[in-house]
Amino acid sequence: MLAAVDPPPPLLWTRGDVALLSRPCVGVVGARIASAGGQRIARGLSQQLGEAGHVVVSGLARGIDAAAHLGALPTGTVAVLGGGVDDVYPADNTDLYRQIAEQGCIVSESPMGARAQARDFPRRNRIISGLSRGVIVVEAEIRSGSLITARLANEQGRDVFAVPGSPLDPRSKGPNELLRQGAILCEGLEDVERAFNTLRTLGEPPAGSPFDGAPDDLDDAVIEQIAALLSPTPTPRDELARAVGLPIGVVASALLELNLTGRANLLPGGLVSS
Structure with a gap:
């Protein structure tokens, strides 16, 4: 964590x-x-x-x-x-x-x-x-x-x-x-x-981290795929996970990388925007 x-x-x-x-x-x-x-x-x-x-x-x-x-x-x-x-x-x-x-x-x-x-x-x-x-x-x-x-x-x-x-x-x-x-x-x-x-309900273990299931090195294509779904309108992380068909841990890890590079804003309540 x-x-x-x-x-x-x-x-x-x-x-x-x-x-x-x-x-x-x-x-x-x-x-x-x-x-x-x-x-x-x-x-x-x-x-x-x-x-x-x-x-x-x-x-x-x-x-x-x-x-x-x-x-x-x-x-x-x-x-x-x-x-x-x-x-x-x-x-x-x-x-x-x-x-x-x-x-x-x-x-x-x-x-x-x-x-x-x-x-x-x-x-x-x-x-x-x-x-x-x-x-x-x-x-x-x-x-x-x-x-x-x-x-x-x-x-x-x-x-x-x-x-x-x-x-x-x-x-x-x-x-x-x-x-x-x-x-x-x-x-x-x-x-x-x-x-x-x-x-x-999306498969995240109850006792785990939001980043459980994420690979050590995310594929750049996955990060770009998630980045393309972001907009100025806040979107729940679980909707992004459903849209790309990936575990919530992978999506959370990708969003963290996008946030660190200034391409995503992590908002309260599990929301994210571009």
Whole structure:
């Protein structure tokens, strides 16, 4: 999954159950200063995701991140840190950090002993989205790290989900704006499963990467065939797969190459345009 990250991490430091990273993951992120309702949604949704076989990935921040980790702790959760895997930040999540280290997995690209700086968090966010098949934003203001994670997920070809909220709450402006841009509305586990099941009907393994089934070296003719089908009008990836009669993994890999060369735009909700 991390092959779609730009740039991919050269190595990862881990603490805990590394096997969790090989299971299907879903990112759950949101506001640090979260409402009680938002935290309840994040915790309940993460519990449902875990019980359905997903590993919840988040950033160990206050608010939504902490609630997501707590909800998924019994079934498996991954915390991606900005500092080293021995850097507990924020300090008031120390108990949660210890629980994740014992029952889940702590991950970081930064070396042991490194303390998190502001510049480390966008870099951390690309790993959260990179590990995840989809990313759910629960609460976030317009200018927030959670929307950076959503943008990175979109660029990596992941599904982006948003939990709608009241227009009176500034923490709902981020998710509501993502919905305007084409993110998948998420009110519960059913919405996530429905989006993932769309891909499974095309033969993608439930626990695999969007790039499963793609050859190491794509045929240039295949890439050009897919490029010819693109237009300024956003088109679902699964429609492209049906049109060319190829596995979704091959199409996703070709679209990534086209995106890297500026010939395709990867949009929220599994859409793509020229």
